[in-house]
Amino acid sequence: MRAVVITEFGGPEALRWQEVPDPRPDQDEVVIEVAASAVNRADVLQRRGFYEPPPGVPRYPGLEVSGTVVEVGTDVEQFTPGDEVCALLAGGGYAEKVAVPWQQVMPVPEGVPLLLAAGLPEVACTVWSNVFMLARLRKGETLLVHGGASGIGTFAVQLAKALGSRVVTTVGSAEKARRLIELGADEVIDYREEDFAEKVQADVILDIIGASYLSRNIQTLRTGGRLVIIGLQGGSKAEIDLGALLAKRASVHGTALRSRPVEEKGVIVRSVVQNVWPLVSAGAVRPVVYAEVPMEQAAEAHRMLESGEHVGKILLVR
Known part of the structure; x- marks a missing residue:
């Protein structure tokens, strides 16, 4: 089969569509013939050499796919060949086929085309596990989402709004602000012109920025607030005012999805299927x-992501 291989660490030109060995399922895995994958910022970091895949995972990128089950391991009873599914991966999604533990496989939601389902697993599992399972956002509370135009951001805005929360998000352009309002955001803050810490008080913050936003995030939290950090686009080291944190009885959580054990991912996946x-x-x-980009043109899709002009997900289609 063919896959997008990182030939060397560096720019998008390091991605090449090449022959690789076909995957074979372990006893608890299924093999999916991939219809589409999606580009995530973690893929860019891996391409640059800053985000090694876990041991035993294919070296080519891709954290989610949609497609059709073509083979199952001896212990798998939950899926059969011919099932249309989407899946959360630890890597290897930029390929014609991928083997994945059955616990991380989900049926395609009713009414969603198979190709579009490739843009759901990573964002749905990330948002649900962090905002609702961990931070326990409740109806009527306010969620602040940084990077609202990202795949995670657009999903978080919609899901929190659908479940009865007030949603505020930060973006970097008037056009992105318009799109986020259309998706249900109650308030959109242009971070180029306004300081979010002076504009909003939030019960839960979903943050992809990290260090450069830490002090302002804590300032923004209400008493009992929960800050969940899932990205480090603004750096990894910062001082924290513990006095402010204690005074608000607030909490700070740092989480990652990719490195979790299969059993933990399975719990999240089942909860997503049930609730989302x-x-x-x-x-x-x-x-x-x-955008939908042919998988063999993954380099162009990475350039598109790094330009920062996109709203939502960029898919790689077969």
Whole structure:
């Protein structure tokens, strides 16, 4: 089969469409013939040499796919060849086929085309596990989402709004602000012109920036607030005012999805299917797709992501 291989660490030109060995399923895995994958910032970091895949995972990138089951391991009873599915991966999604533990495989939500389903696993599992399972955002509370135009941001805005929360997000352009309002955001703050810490008080913050936003995030939290950091685009080291944190009885969580054990991912996946998929099927939450790019042109898709102009997900289609 063919896959997008990182030939050397560096720019998008390091991505090449090459022959690689076909995957074979372990006893608890399924093999999926990939219809589409999606580009995530973690893929860019891996291409640059800053984000090694876990041991035993294919070296080519890709954290989510949609497609059709073509083979199952001896211990798998939950899926059979011919099932249309989407899956959360630890890597290897930029390929014609991928083997994945069955616990990380999900049925495609009713009403969602197979290709578009490739843009759901990573954002749905990330948002649900962090905002709702960990931070326990409740109806009527305020969620602040940084990077609202990203795949994670567009999904978080819709899901929190559908479940009854007030949603505020930060973006970097008037056009992105307009799109986020259309998706349900109650307030959009242009970080180039306004300081979010002076504009909003939040119960939960979903943050992809990290160090450069830390002090302002804590300033923004209400008493009992929860800050969840899932990215480090603004650096990894910062001082924290513990006095401010204690005074607010607030909490700071740092999490990552890719490195979690299969069993933990399975718990998240099952919870997503139970709690999120019905909202997707009903149209209350939908995948936001910026572009569909042929998989063999993954380098162009990476350039598109790094330009920062996109709103939503960039898909790699077969």
